[in-house]
Amino acid sequence: LMSKFAVPLIAASGGGSVVFIGSQFGRVATTRAVAYCAAKAGLIHLAKAMAVDHAPDKIRVNSLSPGAVATTRLLRRFADFEAANVGLGPAHLLGRIAEPDEIAAAAAFLLSSDASFVTGSDMLVDGGYATR
Template identity: 35%
Template structure:
């Protein structure tokens, strides 16, 4: 095990699946103590970490609910009395449909989880980090936060909003030694992509062909980028929206 994050406490929201799960496991391998939060009670991530000798707890949390987020932070304070690292990863894709056909319910739910959820998490994470005058946050945006993507107006708007929120928070807290960055994954083979493709090989090939690199990314590849942004190796990086996208944005 690497000891890069030894004695550090790391929160990963949306940590039960996909990028969040891979990030929690990768951080644990670097000796962080992990708090996995998800609205779905699935403790496989925690079980995998503990079976490998790591330390992890699970907290059920809907990040769009202020009371849930406050309880989550209360659990972190009670269990560890500090928070060093936060990966605000919880998100949903919402329903597909062009802008004029997007329902109010879909808009509200998607923006509530993806954008309001990250704001709520930072609202409670940052005061915890200020107590030790140091911290690092990574928010999961998307390439859809850097360019338009037809058929998902609420999702695209929320992901653009995450990048703006990240830049604002980064400027507000840079003097207090808290860094805030975003990661912008391209097409990553996660349960979200499986919902789009229905695991149909033809549909999967279409997604692969969108990527200049010629394949979908792996959750572990995004996790490694997130871990770098959280690390002291990225000490001069804040307010960035890092594309981990196989060349998508370069096209």
């Protein structure tokens, strides 16, 4: 819905970039998360389809798919971030969960002119989770 209203404004300003936040679970499935996995896969494909539609408007559209990130969302399942890292870190090839700044840096790249030739892509920033 946000894109429906933002895209005409971005096009009118001469172009720009849209980044959807997906998840590694848009690429791989996990238990008891059917709706979440399907929704994140949908966002990844939405970015691809919008990239096709809006390339003539000079709008780049990508998705960013993080693995587990040390945010308050994890504190609903774990007592603290150390426990989250112990519980979830081994599922990532790098053996740990991400820091929020690592995901923010990837988003900043996709939104910047440094990514001027990147569109229709899903950037995995998942510490190798989806590789397993």
